[in-house]
Amino acid sequence: MKNFKLNFSELNFKQSEEIALNLCQPRFNPDAYFEKNFTANEETTRHLANLFDKALQSYSMSECLTQTLLPKLIYSKFWREHVYDLLGAKFINYSDFLDFVKSIFSICHHILILNSSLLKSIDPILERLDILIKYRLNNSTLLDDYNQSLGKFLKKSSPKKFENDFTRLSVVPKIKDVLSNKTPKLNKNIINGSYNSVNDYLDTQFRLLREDFLQPLRLGIGKFQEIIRDANLRRNEKLNEHVRFKLSRIESLNVYFDVKMTNNMCTDHGVVYTMKLDWASRRRTNWETSKKLIFGSLVCLSSDYFNRECIIGTICNRDSDALINQGIIQIKFNYDVAEMLNSQFNLPSPTKQYTMLETTAFFESYKHVLHALISFGQSPESDFPFKEILIDAKNSKITRPDYLKNAMIDFRSLVDKNKVLKVDPRTGIGKYEFSEESSYARNCSISNPDGWPNAEQMGLDESQYEAIKLALENKLTLIQGPPGTGKTYIGVKLVELLVHNKNLWWQKPGDRRRPILMVCYTNHALDQFLEYCVNVCKLDKGVVRVGSRCKNENLNPFLLSKLKRNHRYDPEILQAIKQENNKLLSIQNKLESLNSLLNCLNDKLGIVSFDSLKEFMNESHLDQLMGYNQNLNSFENRSSGDYTLLEWLGVFDIDPDCVKLSDLASELEKLNVKEENPEENGGEQLQVFDFDNQYLNNERMLEDDFLLEILESKPKKRSNFFINYDEISDMAFYFNELNTIEQSSDNFQYLVKRRMKFKNLNSDILSVKEHFDNLHNFNKGRTNFHLDESYNIWRLNINERFALYLTWAEQLKLKKQAELEDLVKQFNQSSNMLQEIRMQKDKTIMENALIIAMTTTGSSRYHKILKDIGPRIVIVEEAAEVFEAHIVSSLSKHCEHLILIGDHAQLRPNPAVYSLAIDYNLDVSLFERLVNNDTKKVMLKTQHRMRPEISVLMKHFYEKKIENHSSVLDFESIRGIDKNIYFVNHQQLESRLADSLSKANRHEALYLTKLCIYLLKQNYLPSQITVLTMYLGQATELRNLFRANNLTEIKVSTVDNFQGEENDIILLSLVRSNSNGKIGFLNIHNRVCVALSRARKGFYCIGNLDFIASHSDKWSSIIEHLKNLDCVGQGLKLTCTTHPENDVLAIEPDDFDLRLDGGCKLKCNFSLKCGHECSRYCHGNTDQEHLLHQCNLPCEKINPKCGHKCTRSCSQTNECNSCRFKIDKYIPECGHEIKLYCNTEPMKAFCYIPCEFKLPCGHNCSKVCARHLNLGDHEYDCKTMLQVDSQCKHKTKIMIQCSEQKWVLEKKCDKQCGETLECGHVCTNLCGQCLNGRVHKNCDEIIERVMPCGHKSTIECWRRFEPCEKGCFYKCSHRFREISCHEPLMKCLKPCRNNCEHFICDKKCSDICDRPPCNEQCPKRLKCGHQCIGICGEPCPRLCRLCDRAKVTKIFFGNERNDKAKFVFLFDCRHLLESNGLDNWVNMAVKNNAIPVCPKCKTRIRSTLRYSNLIKKHLNHIEEMKEFEYGNYDENFEEQNNLRNKIENLSKADIGDFDLKFRVSFLDDLDKKRLTRNELVAYKHTFMLFVEYLEITSMDLKLSTSQKSHLDYETRKIEDYLLEKFPVRICLYFSEQGFKEILSEIKRVKLVFRFYSLKNKLNLSILSDDKNKIIGFLDNYLIESTNKIDDGKEYIINDYLEKLETLIESEYRISKKELDSDHSFKSEKIYNS
Secondary structure (H helix, E strand, O other), rough: OOHHHHHHHHOOOOOOOHHHHOOOOOOOHHHHHHHOOOOOOHHHHHHHHHHHHHHHHOOOHHHHHHHHHHHHHHHOHHHHHHHHHHHHHHOOHHHHHHHHHHHHHHHHHHHHHHHHHOOOOHHHHHHHHHHHHHHOOOOHHHHHOOOOOHHHHHHOOOHHHHHHHHHHHOOOOOOOHHHOOOOOOOOOOOOOOOOOOHHHHHHHHHHHHHHHHHHHHHHHHHHHHHHHHHHOOOOOOOHHHHHHHHHHOOOEEEEEEEEEEEEEEEEEEEEEEEEEOHHHHHOOOOOOOOOOOOOOOOEEEEEEOOOOOEEEEEEEOOOOOHHHHHEEEEEEEEOOOHHHOOOOOOOOOOOOOOEEEEEEEHHHHHHHHHHHHHHHHHHHHHHHHHHHHOOOOOOOOOOOHHHHOEEEEHHHHHHOOEEEEEOOOOOEEEEEEHHHHHHHHOOOOOOOHHHHHOHHHOOOOOHHHHHHHHHHOOOOOEOOOOOOOHHHHHHHHHHHHHOHHHHHOOOOOOOOOEEEEEEEEEEHHHHHHHHHHHHHHHHOOOOOEEOOOEEEEHHHHEHHHHHHHHHOOOHHHHHHHHHHHHHHHHHHHHHHHHHHHHHHHHOEEEEEEEHHOOOOOOHHHHHHHOOOHHHHHEEOOOHHHHHHHHHHHOHOOHHHOOOOHHHHHHHHHHOOOOOOOOOHHHOOOOOOOOOOHHHHHHHHOOOOOOOOOOOOOOOOOOOOOOOEHHHHHHHHHHHHHHHHOOOOHHHHHHHHHHHHHHOOOOHHHHHHHHHHHHHHHHOOOOOOHHHHOOOHHHHHHHHHHHHHHHHHHHHHHHHHHHHHHHHHHHHHHHHHHHHHHHHHHHHHOOOOOOOOEEEEHHHHOOOHHHHHHOOEEEEOOOOOOOOHHHHOOOOOOOOOOEEEEEEOOOOOOOOOOOHHHHHOOOOOHHHHHHHHHHOOEEOOOEEEOHHHHHHHHHHHHOOOOEEEEEHHHHOOOOOOEOOOEEEOOOOOEEEEOOOOOOEEEEHHHHHHHHHHHHHHOOOOOOHHEEEEOOOHHHHHHHHHHHHHHOOOOOOEEEEEOOOOOOOOEEEEEEEOOOOOOOOOHHHHHHHHHHHHOOOOEEEEEEEEEEHHHOOOOOHHHHHHHHHHHHOOOOOOOOOOOOOOOHHHHEEEEHHHHHHHOOOOOOEEOEEOOOOOOOOOEOOOOOOOOOOOOOOOOOOOOEEOOOEEEEEOEHHHHOOOOOOOOOEEEEEEHHHHHHHHEEOOOHHHOOOOOEEEOOOOOOEEEEOEHHHOOOOOOOOOOOOOOEEEOOOOHHHHHEEOOOOOOOHHHOOOOOOOOEEEEEOEOOOOEOOOOOOOOOOOOOOEEEEEEEEEOOOEEEEHHHOOOOOOOOEEEEEOOEEOOOOOOOOOEEEEEEEOOOOOOEEEEEOOOOOOOOOOOOOHHHHHHOOOOOOOOOOOOOOOOOOOOOOHHHHOOOOOOOOOOOOOOOOEEEEEEEEEEEEEHHHHHHHHHHOOOOOOOOOOHHHHHHHHHHHHHHHHHHHHHHHHHHHHHOOOHHHHHHHHHHHHHHHHOEEEOOOOOHHHHHHHHHEEEHHHHHOHHHHHHHHHHHHHHHHHHHHHHHHOOOHHHHHHHHHHHHHHHHHHEEEEEOOEOOOOOOOOOHHHHHHHHHHHHHHHHHHHHHHOOOOOOOOOOOHHHHHHHHHHHHHHOOHHHHHHHHHHHHHHHHHHHHHHHHHHHOOOOHHHHHOOOOOHHEEEE
């Protein structure tokens, strides 16, 4: 026990949640104290009980405690023996024993809170406690707590109360909740008076809030069921369009039909299901803007139209793109932990189609608040905060907060205007240093308000001062702030004061830090409030903003998501997270494996493996299947049982003829089918824009880590549970082939390789798939359980066999579905634990803060964390807009001070069910209820927002007068309108927006659109204008119009979403105008108050005022008041400040068009500074001083420098000095005269005259003069096009550029070559491609060629010498080998297996057998027990003459119906044929020197032993033909190696890029395969050409630029003949013609080299007639002529070159040896030694 004491001392000083985390982790080793051999003395038992009690008090670790600690504790020896015995023992020390009893009592209480179903498990302990507390301890306080805390869990204490206890209700709706027609019993929210007890109060709030999200669903389902009943549908009948239409019109619900579950995903928030909507359900909705199916919406699914099935979940992820393109959403099905532990729950199935109903209730928010209410209900009433005020309504005298009793307050932070902030470097928290002048406010007694600084000293007005005073004197404070009176300001002042006095409340001695909790209804209000606090209090640290929807960049450093990145966490938390992650991944792998199996079963993608099915077979069936094929080895991880199962199911007997090309094409088409989209066929899509979707979604989402994070899983291995069609096809192939060859690993590996290379995959799979599809269709809807009693399952027909298989598969499916549900439970439980542990990371940051800020949604989400942290002060802004339950869920027993700031005259809480607001007061906030109960409050009285004409409207909503601050008295009037506030009256009717229940009024929308355009022309910014409306439909209408008129920068909002905001100009659309007398939201005074109080300077409203006033007293009084002020009329009076007499009354929207520029239609005529008059129409208030106006009239000033008139506009007068008048100017550099601007200096760079320079060719330069800035800057590249005759036989006219070189003419002719090639075909290439007939392209004529092996191929003519590359198979009884056709056949030297009981062969396997074919009947019996129909020594056919009579006796040769007919099974194609007919067929083929083939499918017969001699003779003949055609295999290989050595021995000096590519490609080709004789000839040709090419490139001559260009051209041309570039590969020349032509071309290039070398040694300035004659001849023959150089011409050219050498030798006295050394081609440079 030494270790225990050490750990106990370590944990005892930690917080409860830290103890819980440690006890749930292996590091602490809690299992040691739960083992059977654990023993403990009295002290140890007390210590452990205290430790467990403290751990169970943690609210934020409830999931971990429920799943990890409780199951071990209640069944442990420690609990059942040590604790039980100690409770019954005599106590010596009463105090210690009482503490122990309290600990056990507390443990029992928390066990029942966490999981009330454990009551029976702890019943023995409870009985002892009952006796102890009631009869032995005599402690009345303990007895009261016992009765109050445990009484509600004990049914025997009060059965009726037990059954009606709200804490026993499920937060997540159950089937009985939504399918019931009964309305649950509800209690009215008491808004004036007290509740009987805390339990009654919580019960009322819980049931009302639960009913608020549940009732739309329940009533909608009830209406749904009623419509279904009226439709009188038959069983399995689908809904017709009329019924669907009626269902889709159910109010408060969105209905989606034919919803399918496609898959589930494991995320860190649990298992999430992907659901797919059909096109009809989603085509009429614009998913980018719609509020449908947004995050948190509650949905119900049913496959039986909600008769008995109802699966409830929430939308957890919604991607607009996925919804639009695929109809995909993701749903999480919510269940309580206790429900997951104790009962089954439904999950969607991929085999069903569902109807889905959606209610827009944000279930996540409801869920957490309801859990918080249950948590309070399970705790003692003494733990409920502010009980005497909230429950007992004792509001006349509210005491101070406990932390302020007898406190001394420092008011200097509010008084001292010269305070200086000093930041503590350790904590980062600032502290003020104050001046001596404010010392009077330093220590003010809380109990002496007279000694506090007054309002003036604090810089507050009287009502604000009273608010501060009330907050310090009352632990529950109400501050009412009418519009514009500064609710946020007074809240900030309170925070500033509290933060400065944090020593009183933040961290009391012996207690943890307890921060301020700041709560607001919206993110916008929260950010505004928090930023103000941070700036005023100068806070750099100590603030945590929870929620990632913050748009204020100044608050980024305080975001929880940012703080978490830099925080150092307790290692225990990180270790716990890692442990849970590993656990999740382990469960995920099992889930994915099960999902894969069930998906395959549901989608019929294959067959369940034998090992998976055998547990569902009876012993007899199992023995029958295991008795066969036991000698078959396991291949590809498939057991022999799998082969047997497939054979039993008939897979290996599938007729290959069953697959036809047409069937294959149709099957592939089905596999690639896409979802039909009616939009592509002209369908119309109705788009409904709803931009408040984004607002609503933002308010619902919290931290980024609440978004789904899909867990990464390990790579999937092939499942051993299932055999897919691909594997079945392979196994059928292996099974049939392995029956004919020896079963060795080498043979099998070769077989696999062959299969993967040559199988027709789709054809095989589809034949197998078709087989099983037929069987599935035949057995669909049949019940065949009697087959399980069959004696011999091999005698069942194929349909009965498959039916029996389906019986086994169905049992497997049921088992796996149960396992799947269990794994889903485990995964969800573990994911809940993971989220809970992750929240401990959030808690460690939040508990050390001064201020925690979050929305009401966030506070409900973090309720458990907040209960552990226990904020001492809670400040709620917008408190009158929040449900009472939301505020209560933000509190804890540690809360001492609650400050509610709001205004119950403005927006109220907004229930989803209107009747709950009317009949049960659910829309009454806690703020309003406290006001109704006369709780003391302070109302702020001075407004700082509205001009007096607008603020006067507030008298209709507030009894007390609201005063105007001086700052609002001097607002400027609205420009262009004669009134700052005006209500426009009209009679146009409203409309209902399609696909929505919301209302719209087109007239009002058009009017306000035109008014916005007009206001912008009055020089107002878009940010100064906001358009409000009560209805979402009208907001959508306005946004569409604004988008069309480019007004998107002007904000349009509903009134509800604009609460707490303001703007300079507010335009309000009232919408309602109908014949039904309904004004809807306009009858809600709170909303009207908000709508009328958002404007600062100008407020304009439009509506049917007469209609509205006649149906509302409030509106009647408002409109009457406005009429007295002359602020109501048919239209706005638009004024013109310049021309007051031209005012216009805008009654219709088109009337605003009379003010196109914002002013009247008269000319402005304002005298501009330039002397002209403004030419625009009157533009009213826009640029009245014309500071921005630009005069566009001509300038007409005279330039004093040149005397020309200015040609610019008047507004460009600053450029008058730069004259733009064009005149003739002379350019000295080139001598041309051109038009230039007067102020432009003449330069050649501006000259656009064509250049007159004569090129050497005699043509003018084709460029303009300015292109040649320097005199010598001419390019001699003449672009003049000339027409010349081609040098080929066609003599065609071709167009060339003058500067093109003459040697390129050889490629210009575009006539067909037409020469007859060596092969006999006519060349079809262009003359230019064949270099005018010198080098012809390869012949592309298509020919048909028969190979020696018998294969036919259709190839290009030039490839006729290539060998056959098709695969040939050599098969004998020993091995199976694939070879290329041109390779020689390897002879098998093993003994021949062509033996039977009648004849034996003594030869080698490859030799001709020395025995005849046996014709005797096979003596074996088939599996069915009947005689085999095969021949002795041959493989036994699988068909039986009796069992498969129809197949066996099908006529083909004619003798099949003879009872004595024998059959041969051809393994090559798996056909069964009558032996005599087949013998005749094969003999006939051999006589005709043909290869024996199957008469049915023409597959070659290779494996049938009966015809082995015929096959061997044919193969030997083929081998002789192959050697004749391709050469000797070994001799070819030797020649190939010699060729490789030659190219490797080539010199590697000065290797160029082309040289390297060629060598590498050449060697690669030689290494890839063995070459035939013809291929060797082609490679030798190319090699010889390459050597010649190297000789050319080894020359080192001094050449002119033109000569180098020519020789580069010739060299690149030769490279193209040797190596193709795309892709890089060697060019092969099988024919002598191609080789000789390229060789001749290379010789010509060599002669050109020699000619240029000699020509450059001549003195060209002194040319004799002989020289000219020789050079002209060589130039014509070598460069200009396109004729081939044959041997005769080569002789003549060499003769002329020798003459030229003689002339040079005589002229320059150069020896012939020296001449030759300059242009010789040195072979030693090419070859190594």
